[in-house]
Amino acid sequence: MSLMNRYNVLAEQCGPREGVEDANEKEEHMPHVIVKLWPGKSEEQKTRLAEEITQNVMRVLNYGEESVSVAIEEIEPQDWAEEVYKPDIVNNSEKLYKKPGYTM
Numbered sequence: 859m860s861l862m863n864r865y866n867v868l869a870e871q872c873g874p875r876e877g878v879e880d881a882n883e884k885e886e887h888m889p890h891v892i893v894k895l896w897p898g899k900s901e902e903q904k905t906r907l908a909e910e911i912t913q914n915v916m917r918v919l920n921y922g923e924e925s926v927s928v929a930i931e932e933i934e935p936q937d938w939a940e941e942v943y944k945p946d947i948v949n950n951s952e953k954l955y956k957k958p959g960y961t962m
Contacts, residue, residue: 889915890927894942897932904930938962 891911899907908928915926933941939962947958 887921888925888927889919889921890929891915892929892931894931894933894946896935896938 893907893911908930911928912923912926915921916923943962947954951957
């Protein structure tokens with residue numbers, strides 16, 4: 859019996875474990891996080907933010923690093939209300955898990 863077959867037999871005998879995938883299953887869900895902010899942050903800050911978000915997604919949702927992607931979109935301050943606040947915050951308030959402490 860191959861090592862992979864032994865693993866599968868053991869996995870069946872032990873039952874599912876939270877956060878552990880079957881070796882033959884491929885993760886189908888790919889979390890993609892989009893951060894929208896004003897311009898002015900350094901590349902180092904944006905890279906660090908993307909790394910921290912990735913680590914937290916991996917820890918909280920039990921995804922591997924290969925499943926997580928992070929995009930950063932810079933929105934000019936004068937465009938914030940029309941491009942972000944109204945469509946993403948006001949019109950999608952039921953989807954917000956963290957609401958801002960400001961209004962426009």
